[in-house]
Amino acid sequence: MGGFGLGAAGHLALAFAFVLAAVQALAGGLGLWRRNAALVALASQAAVASFVVIACAFALLTVAFVQHDFSVLYVANHSNLGLPLAYRIAAVWGGHEGSLLLWALMLAGWNLAVAATLRSRALDVSAGVLATMGAVGFGFLWFMLGTSNPFERHFPAPADGRDLNPLLQDPGLIFHPPMLYMGYVGFSVAFAFAVTALLQGRLDAAWVRWVRPWTNAAWVFLTLGIALGSWWAYNELGWGGWWFWDPVENASFMPWLVGTALIHSLAVTEKRGQLAHWSLLLAIAAFSLSLLGTFLVRSGVLVSVHAFASDPARGVFILAFFAATVGISLTLFAARAHRIQLAAEPLRLASKEGLLLLNNLLLTVAAASVLLGTLYPLLVDSLGLPKPSVGPPWFNATFVPLTVPLLVLCALGFFVPWRRWQAAPLKRHLPGLLVAAALLAGLLSFISRGGHGPLALFALACGALTLLAALWSLVRRIRLRQGLPRGWLGMTIAHAGLGVFALGVGLVSTADIERDIALAPGESVTLAGFEWRLLELDVVDGPNYRADRGTLQVRREGELLATLYPEKRLYHSQPNNPMTESAVDVGILRDLYVSLGEPLGAQRWSLRVYYKPFIRWVWGGSVLMALGGLLALTDRRYYSRRRVPLAAAAAPARAG
Amino acid sequence: MRKLLWGLPLLAALALILLLGRGLELDPREVDSPLVGKPAPDFASVRLDSGAATTLEALRGEVTLLNVWASWCVACMQEHPLLNDLSRSGQVRIVGLNYKDAQADATRWLARHGDPYAWSVVDRDGRIGIDYGVYGVPETFVLDRAGVIRAKRIGPITPDYLSQQLLPLVAELQAEPTRP
Numbered sequence: 001m002g003g004f005g006l007g008a009a010g011h012l013a014l015a016f017a018f019v020l021a022a023v024q025a026l027a028g029g030l031g032l033w034r035r036n037a038a039l040v041a042l043a044s045q046a047a048v049a050s051f052v053v054i055a056c057a058f059a060l061l062t063v064a065f066v067q068h069d070f071s072v073l074y075v076a077n078h079s080n081l082g083l084p085l086a087y088r089i090a091a092v093w094g095g096h097e098g099s100l101l102l103w104a105l106m107l108a109g110w111n112l113a114v115a116a117t118l119r120s121r122a123l124d125v126s127a128g129v130l131a132t133m134g135a136v137g138f139g140f141l142w143f144m145l146g147t148s149n150p151f152e153r154h155f156p157a158p159a160d161g162r163d164l165n166p167l168l169q170d171p172g173l174i175f176h177p178p179m180l181y182m183g184y185v186g187f188s189v190a191f192a193f194a195v196t197a198l199l200q201g202r203l204d205a206a207w208v209r210w211v212r213p214w215t216n217a218a219w220v221f222l223t224l225g226i227a228l229g230s231w232w233a234y235n236e237l238g239w240g241g242w243w244f245w246d247p248v249e250n251a252s253f254m255p256w257l258v259g260t261a262l263i264h265s266l267a268v269t270e271k272r273g274q275l276a277h278w279s280l281l282l283a284i285a286a287f288s289l290s291l292l293g294t295f296l297v298r299s300g301v302l303v304s305v306h307a308f309a310s311d312p313a314r315g316v317f318i319l320a321f322f323a324a325t326v327g328i329s330l331t332l333f334a335a336r337a338h339r340i341q342l343a344a345e346p347l348r349l350a351s352k353e354g355l356l357l358l359n360n361l362l363l364t365v366a367a368a369s370v371l372l373g374t375l376y377p378l379l380v381d382s383l384g385l386p387k388p389s390v391g392p393p394w395f396n397a398t399f400v401p402l403t404v405p406l407l408v409l410c411a412l413g414f415f416v417p418w419r420r421w422q423a424a425p426l427k428r429h430l431p432g433l434l435v436a437a438a439l440l441a442g443l444l445s446f447i448s449r450g451g452h453g454p455l456a457l458f459a460l461a462c463g464a465l466t467l468l469a470a471l472w473s474l475v476r477r478i479r480l481r482q483g484l485p486r487g488w489l490g491m492t493i494a495h496a497g498l499g500v501f502a503l504g505v506g507l508v509s510t511a512d513i514e515r516d517i518a519l520a521p522g523e524s525v526t527l528a529g530f531e532w533r534l535l536e537l538d539v540v541d542g543p544n545y546r547a548d549r550g551t552l553q554v555r556r557e558g559e560l561l562a563t564l565y566p567e568k569r570l571y572h573s574q575p576n577n578p579m580t581e582s583a584v585d586v587g588i589l590r591d592l593y594v595s596l597g598e599p600l601g602a603q604r605w606s607l608r609v610y611y612k613p614f615i616r617w618v619w620g621g622s623v624l625m626a627l628g629g630l631l632a633l634t635d636r637r638y639y640s641r642r643r644v645p646l647a648a649a650a651a652p653a654r655a656g
Numbered sequence: 657m658r659k660l661l662w663g664l665p666l667l668a669a670l671a672l673i674l675l676l677g678r679g680l681e682l683d684p685r686e687v688d689s690p691l692v693g694k695p696a697p698d699f700a701s702v703r704l705d706s707g708a709a710t711t712l713e714a715l716r717g718e719v720t721l722l723n724v725w726a727s728w729c730v731a732c733m734q735e736h737p738l739l740n741d742l743s744r745s746g747q748v749r750i751v752g753l754n755y756k757d758a759q760a761d762a763t764r765w766l767a768r769h770g771d772p773y774a775w776s777v778v779d780r781d782g783r784i785g786i787d788y789g790v791y792g793v794p795e796t797f798v799l800d801r802a803g804v805i806r807a808k809r810i811g812p813i814t815p816d817y818l819s820q821q822l823l824p825l826v827a828e829l830q831a832e833p834t835r836p
Contacts, residue, residue: 281665284665288669292672292676295676315680316680319673319676319677319680322673322676323673326669326673327666327669327670327673330665330666330669331666333662333665333666334659334662334663334665334666335662337662338659338662375675378675378676378678378679379675392728516764516767516768578737597767597768598767598768598769598770606767606768608764608768
């Protein structure tokens with residue numbers, strides 16, 4: 001009977017959080033209108049309280065999973081008695097309702113963090129930000145209570161649950177969604193600041209310095225979340241692929257692209273006072289696209305592998321939420337943005353800010369092309385056109401031509417100063433770097449055994465150029481003892497990461513080798529210079545599954561490199577749906593990847609073996625980018641005690 | 657004029673919202689195909705396994721599921737175990753339409769995930785798909801003995817759809833007297 005109390009308590013907590021969010025939004029809004037410090041303080045306290053309450057709800061659902069409380073419908077649908085503890089905890093966000101609860105918890109966390117740091121801010125900014133964050137939380141909790149209550153109960157409770165989707169039973173699941181959601185939801189902070197600036201009709205240096213670290217933080221989480229998702233797909237789907245252009249992946253990629261553009265346009269706004277309106281628009285777009293992603297995943301409008309629970313009622317609700325968020329903020333933009341006037345010089349193209357403007361154009365076009373490709377089936381359907389399908393080839397064809405110029409821009413950016421073009425540093429450093437980049441690209445191509453054509457080599461050289469430009473700038477700055485402020489160091493590391501990432505993508509997508517083979521124990525095959533030998537096949541039992549397991553040894557020139565154990569698992573809860581558990585030998589220069597196919601009779605199995613050169617660089621580069629973003633947001637200038645007067649909406653400081 | 661410029665993002669967003677709203681009304685899995693009730697479009701292609709020529713004629717005479725699949729289609733993996741089971745049960749013939757796929761990839765995919773198809777028709781460049789109004793892969797057409805399309809499913813077949821709609825329809829069609 002404890003179950004009844006537990007589910008009811010969780011439901012009550014969410015209802016309470018809903019009220020608190022309303023209090024926060026109203027008190028913040030009224031506080032802004034009346035300039036009333038007491039009301040703003042109330043909004044701030046509501047933010048703290050709502051975090052506590054939602055954390056309690058989350059803890060309650062976790063306890064329900066740990067204790068196998070199948071009277072909670074969501075637990076019964078996503079767990080069973082055989083599920084190991086770690087996955088029972090991760091299962092809290094393994095389905096629709098629970099992942100919304102996680103979303104709400106993250107939002108409450110960002111809300112709390114903002115509320116805590118707003119104390120030192122001017123009253124009207126605090127009020128505007130708290131009101132906006134409160135309103136977002138209110139809308140979200142309304143959605144959750146209205147359509148997707150994770151604490152719904154049913155009696156009598158079943159004796160056992162249905163089990164968590166076996167695809168999701170992987171360490172990747174434990175971290176991927178929380179990271180991703182932290183990123184999605186994190187953009188709500190930049191959004192709230194943008195709305196506040198529009199409400200006030202005022203934007204200044206202090207504003208930019210406030211928004212930048214928050215934007216960076218959200219972006220870091222999103223970067224890691226996407227990288228983890230890619231890594232998970234690689235390990236779990238048994239296809240050796242790391243990106244599928246699936247609508248849900250696209251949904252996370254669009255805010256990432258726009259968020260990246262925002263980081264760069266904010267840099268221009270901070271240093272030069274330019275692109276301020278554009279930054280506001282991007283801040284609104286980044287959060288709106290996060291919501292759009294949620295809509296696409298949850299509404300079932302698009303067919304996707306991720307669509308675990310699509311329900312039209314939910315779709316209508318999220319669409320209304322999305323429409324309200326976007327509609328209100330962009331109406332505000334239309335009505336108020338022209339009031340924000342910065343005493344900035346016109347932007348000159350031949351300068352660092354000019355390169356950053358181009359960067360923004362490319363990133364925005366890239367995001368738009370992903371949006372178009374994702375919504376294309378919907379678009380043609382609505383217009384009643386014939387229905388072609390847009391697959392990975394379309395995305396690759398539009399995406400690669402956009403990213404290669406970005407790499408070049410990024411390399412140039414290290415040598416072009418703010419305000420004006422200077423040919424001297426380019427002339428001095430660029431030729432040597434170009435040669436080095438060409439050599440590095442050639443060397444990596446050789447190591448990967450790719451046999452690349454001129455176009456592929458050119459793209460690789462652009463990636464190498466970015467990496468080398470970043471490293472060279474770092475070395476030069478250390479040699480000249482110019483100091484390494486964290487903002488600069490983080491920026492450089494992130495761009496080195498971009499170079500590593502681009503090289504990894506270029507190499508693995510052009511030089512990987514895959515082959516399907518049939519082997520019996522004792523037989524071997526040679527692929528990419530490696531000898532793969534199947535030693536034995538046996539049956540092993542896991543906690544909630546039974547698996548066929550192969551043992552393979554991979555050798556090169558007789559030397560044993562790896563012993564791999566790929567599995568084909570049958571989870572007891574889903575006997576008709578075998579899951580492939582691939583086995584991977586990880587290396588900096590290459591992965592050796594094998595997954596078990598089908599039994600072919602007489603001890604023979606079909607196997608799929610892959611040679612994946614430089615695949616680790618894809619994720620390594622992503623981690624470097626995130627690391628750089630993290631470092632940059634700890635830069636001292638964001639936390640200096642020196643208060644920039646808010647009332648003086650003058651041109652931002654021209655530091656740096 | 658300048659005012660209008662500031663409102664441009666709002667207008668773009670409104671257009672997007674309208675589109676998404678329209679999308680909610682259309683269930684991508686259950687769009688009524690204008691082809692339902694009409695004879696299936698003819699085609700002339702080859703079989704994936706043998707490379708032998710094949711046309712629509714081969715589908716006539718038996719109630720058939722024409723399943724559009726591809727090795728690059730992630731969602732196809734979702735319904736594939738169901739198709740394998742269905743094929744093993746012998747309740748209905750399943751013919752594949754291998755859509756915009758490379759032959760080697762397709763053959764490998766079948767070897768790896770099981771082959772529920774009596775045979776697969778090759779549609780390398782997607783021409784047949786255009787005639788059939790293929791919207792996304794996977795898709796499944798239900799053809800009666802006379803080769804008339806009687807139902808269409810967009811997206812993966814789910815266990816519910818299979819037991820509650822597809823199999824009853826198949827049984828109904830199989831009970832129909834053969835039309836002259």
